[in-house]
Amino acid sequence: MAASSREHVLSLYRLLLKESKKFPSYNYRTYALRRVRDAFRENRTVEDPKDVEELLRRARDSLALIQRQKVMEKHDTQFTSAILLQRCR
Amino acid sequence: MMNRIISSKLVDSMCVISSRRLSFAQSAVNTVQKQKELIKSRELEKDELRPLYMDFQATTPMDPRVLDAMLPYQVNYYGNPHSRTHAYGWESETAMEKARKQVADLIGADPREIVFTSGATESNNMSIKGVARFYKAKKNHIITTQTEHKCVLDSCRILEAEGFEVTYLPVKNNGLIDLKQLQERISPHTSLVSIMTVNNEIGVKQPIEEIGHLCRSKNVFFHTDAAQAVGKIPINVNDWKVDLMSISGHKIYGPKGVGALYVRRRPRVRIEPLQNGGGQERGLRSGTVPTPLVVGFGAACEIAQQELEYDHKRVTVLANRLVQKIMSEIPDVVMNGDPEQRYPGCINLSFAYVEGESLLMALKDVALSSGSACTSASLEPSYVLRAIGADEDLAHSSIRFGIGRFTTEEEVDYTVEKCIQQVKRLREMSPLWEMVQEGIDLKSIKWTQH
Numbered sequence: 001m002a003a004s005s006r007e008h009v010l011s012l013y014r015l016l017l018k019e020s021k022k023f024p025s026y027n028y029r030t031y032a033l034r035r036v037r038d039a040f041r042e043n044r045t046v047e048d049p050k051d052v053e054e055l056l057r058r059a060r061d062s063l064a065l066i067q068r069q070k071v072m073e074k075h076d077t078q079f080t081s082a083i084l085l086q087r088c089r
Numbered sequence: 090m091m092n093r094i095i096s097s098k099l100v101d102s103m104c105v106i107s108s109r110r111l112s113f114a115q116s117a118v119n120t121v122q123k124q125k126e127l128i129k130s131r132e133l134e135k136d137e138l139r140p141l142y143m144d145f146q147a148t149t150p151m152d153p154r155v156l157d158a159m160l161p162y163q164v165n166y167y168g169n170p171h172s173r174t175h176a177y178g179w180e181s182e183t184a185m186e187k188a189r190k191q192v193a194d195l196i197g198a199d200p201r202e203i204v205f206t207s208g209a210t211e212s213n214n215m216s217i218k219g220v221a222r223f224y225k226a227k228k229n230h231i232i233t234t235q236t237e238h239k240c241v242l243d244s245c246r247i248l249e250a251e252g253f254e255v256t257y258l259p260v261k262n263n264g265l266i267d268l269k270q271l272q273e274r275i276s277p278h279t280s281l282v283s284i285m286t287v288n289n290e291i292g293v294k295q296p297i298e299e300i301g302h303l304c305r306s307k308n309v310f311f312h313t314d315a316a317q318a319v320g321k322i323p324i325n326v327n328d329w330k331v332d333l334m335s336i337s338g339h340k341i342y343g344p345k346g347v348g349a350l351y352v353r354r355r356p357r358v359r360i361e362p363l364q365n366g367g368g369q370e371r372g373l374r375s376g377t378v379p380t381p382l383v384v385g386f387g388a389a390c391e392i393a394q395q396e397l398e399y400d401h402k403r404v405t406v407l408a409n410r411l412v413q414k415i416m417s418e419i420p421d422v423v424m425n426g427d428p429e430q431r432y433p434g435c436i437n438l439s440f441a442y443v444e445g446e447s448l449l450m451a452l453k454d455v456a457l458s459s460g461s462a463c464t465s466a467s468l469e470p471s472y473v474l475r476a477i478g479a480d481e482d483l484a485h486s487s488i489r490f491g492i493g494r495f496t497t498e499e500e501v502d503y504t505v506e507k508c509i510q511q512v513k514r515l516r517e518m519s520p521l522w523e524m525v526q527e528g529i530d531l532k533s534i535k536w537t538q539h
Binding site for chain 1: 142154157495496497
């Protein structure tokens with residue numbers, strides 16, 4: 001199946017790592033990078049196409065989740081800088 | 090041509106002179122700017138450079154996946170799950186039941202046996218007071234240990250005032266209870282035995298399976314406070330023969346303000362409810378169930394189940410690293426609690442001849458604690474350490490290191506380095522350390538009174 005081809009899996013992996021690097025919080029960022037890397041490494045030898053599909057679906061959900069999280073954290077830092085500006089005044 | 094060269098040289102020299110003058114002025118400006126920057130950076134530092142978090146027993150940060158699960162229920166699906174007449178209520182109820190199943194799966198229970206509460210403290214209160222009061226006609230004896238959480242000990246104290254008889258079992262020096270002592274103390278009048286699974290201060294893991302079988306054989310209800318154990322070690326309430334179990338949301342990377350109580354249905358455990366009202370949660374805990382919180386709690390439980398093995402492996406490696414490094418660099422460090430029967434992520438070390446509070450203040454860019462969060466306001470040493478027989482001075486100098494899902498190797502290395510450095514520095518200043526180095530036995534000294 002084209003959806004579970006090697007290139008697809010690799011591009012998903014790269015996208016996940018790229019998005020994970022954007023977490024502003026140190027702990028979340030390191031956890032996401034580590035977990036993505038370990039999960040892909042662990043499931044490297046999975047053969048059954050159904051399992052592969054399930055794992056890829058989880059990976060895509062995680063990607064969407066991380067992208068949503070970054071929007072949240074961006075707003076969060078905006079709020080802290082707003083509070084800083086107010087304090088300076 | 091010469092003119093041009095000379096003029097260019099003149100221009101150059103003028104430029105150099107002016108640039109020197111400029112550089113002097115500029116450097117003055119630069120210092121002022123640098124001072125401003127220093128002032129600015131101090132302010133920023135207050136808000137940006139946060140200490141390393143190494144206190145996972147006090148609370149845990151929310152996993153991003155948990156936050157993601159909670160958001161829709163905070164913003165869009167805000168219905169009351171007990172509203173029977175419209176879609177807002179129905180979708181909220183579906184989410185609540187899904188969360189109930191997720192919590193039940195983590196501990197091997199049936200979803201109908203889970204009651205959502207506001208946290209492990211409420212669950213402990215409910216189970217201890219509820220069971221004691223329900224069965225008070227025939228049974229009025231309760232057994233617990235000396236190392237339980239304050240809410241358990243306080244509930245037992247209140248029951249004593251009501252006329253119940255409470256036995257506080259002592260623990261051995263390694264923090265574990267003596268099963269023979271427990272067996273001797275159980276009488277036909279005992280209604281409840283309450284022993285926590287993993288201690289929050291020293292990380293010791295009690296032999297819950299043996300205790301459960303013992304209690305079942307004597308027909309006594311067994312309650313365990315598993316707030317620190319759920320999601321960290323595999324739990325099965327049927328294998329362990331547990332009748333009541335308290336679970337806390339914010340100890341497993343879930344939201345604060347939510348918890349659960351597992352109440353066994355076969356054989357049925359009856360409880361007199363603490364909170365009366367509209368009959369929600371099988372009448373045991375009335376009140377609107379907070380849908381976003383329980384959805385987050387359920388998601389946290391599901392994630393904990395998936396990540397249990399991975400997290401446990403990692404935490405063990407990091408904990409061993411921390412303990413090995415500290416113990417190999419500095420002498421006279423004692424680990425409180427049994428070295429084998431423990432959860433590795435909770436490490437309580439006593440540094441001899443160093444005062445605990447001063448070490449905590451010296452390690453100000455690492456968030457640590459000495460003793461549990463609920464007793465840290467008082468200056469007395471922790472009662473748990475006293476119960477395991479630690480010397481007064483060792484009890485005062487104990488620090489609890491908490492390692493969790495988000496701890497990195499760098500954080501552990503930094504903490505270890507800072508800790509070793511500060512302990513060495515504090516010991517240099519300590520007259521007791523000097524005396525010990527000279528070979529004086531501190532216990533033989535007769536301190537004069539002023």
